[in-house]
Amino acid sequence: MTADAASSPPDDLEDLLALAAAHGLDLVGSTLRTEEVGLDFRVAIAGATDGSRWVLRIPRRAEVLERAAVEGELLRTISPLLEIAVPDWRIRTTELIAYPLLPGSPGLTVRADGTVDWHVDMSSPAYAVSLGTAVARLHAIDAEVAAATGIEVRSPAQVREVWARDLARVAASFSIAPELRSRWEAWIADDDLWPRHTVLTHGELYPGHTLVEADEISAIIDWTTASIGDPAKDLMFHQVSAPPEMFDLALRTYVAEGGTAWPRLAEHCTEMFSAGAIGYGIYALETGEAAHREAAAAELDPSAAG
Structure with a gap:
């Protein structure tokens, strides 16, 4: 997903900005776009006021958090063993996972209507x-x-x-x-x-x-x-x-x-x-x-x- 994947900001933009701010991320609201098709996590991409760009993963259900903890440990383990980039989770709480945007663009994206x-x-x-x-x-x-x-x-x-x-x-x-x-x-x-x-x-x-x-x-x-x-x-x-x-x-x-x-x-x-x-x-x-x-x-x- 790219930051321009959606044509308009989400209805709960202010809530998402507040969630990020509570975790130390000062995001620019006009840059934030979401992807809603994930079964376990809602995903957003946005730029921060310092010019960096971030990926946010918001859990949809409490039960996905246990798997997320394992995923985070796996990423830490395999990152130095692969020659391609994987997410570097800088923020990981029960409410939010966030990491700096990785290089490249998705090979495929899905619009809100399923296209x-x-x-x-x-x-x-x-x-x-x-x-x-x-x-x-x-x-x-x-x-x-x-x-x-x-x-x-x-x-x-x-x-x-x-x-x-x-x-x-x-x-x-x-x-x-x-x-x-x-x-x-x-x-x-x-x-x-x-x-x-x-x-x-x-x-x-x-x-x-x-x-x-x-x-x-x-x-x-x-x-x-x-x-x-x-x-x-x-x-x-x-x-x-x-x-x-x-x-x-x-x-x-x-x-x-x-x-x-x-x-x-x-x-x-x-x-x-x-x-x-x-x-x-x-x-x-x-x-x-x-x-x-x-x-x-x-x-x-x-x-x-x-």
């Missing part, structure tokens, strides 16, 4: 190479060092078990289109699709979480979903959104830089992306919010929603 604006060319070789390199270096970080921050750790077997458990839980509360349920069950059951190892993953690595300069990734943001888990998570979005030759380039770069691939990785990415509706169903159940439950139901059984 997606792309700011990076997914057919760009430069982006593919920088993604493959960044993911390889992330996955090379020692899993035990990362695990010591408190992030969730799963073995390859546990990764699949959680998918199966989540599918059963969602099926108990929602209608799932038969073709989707059959597809997801077949995916979970197919041994050849799944990796034999787990690594430190960002967990939601898509262009909206990569900041880009000249089609190369300069920073990665929003590490809330980081875990020791399936390496395909960090390659999935590129596999489903980039031309096949660009995903092949990203994957070749990933392997050349030390990453470990397997024969059916691309197919696994496709199936995992399809199963994203399961994760949204779990989120809807955990938050208990009617709007999320309705949206999840529409993804899980489009024919019933229509």
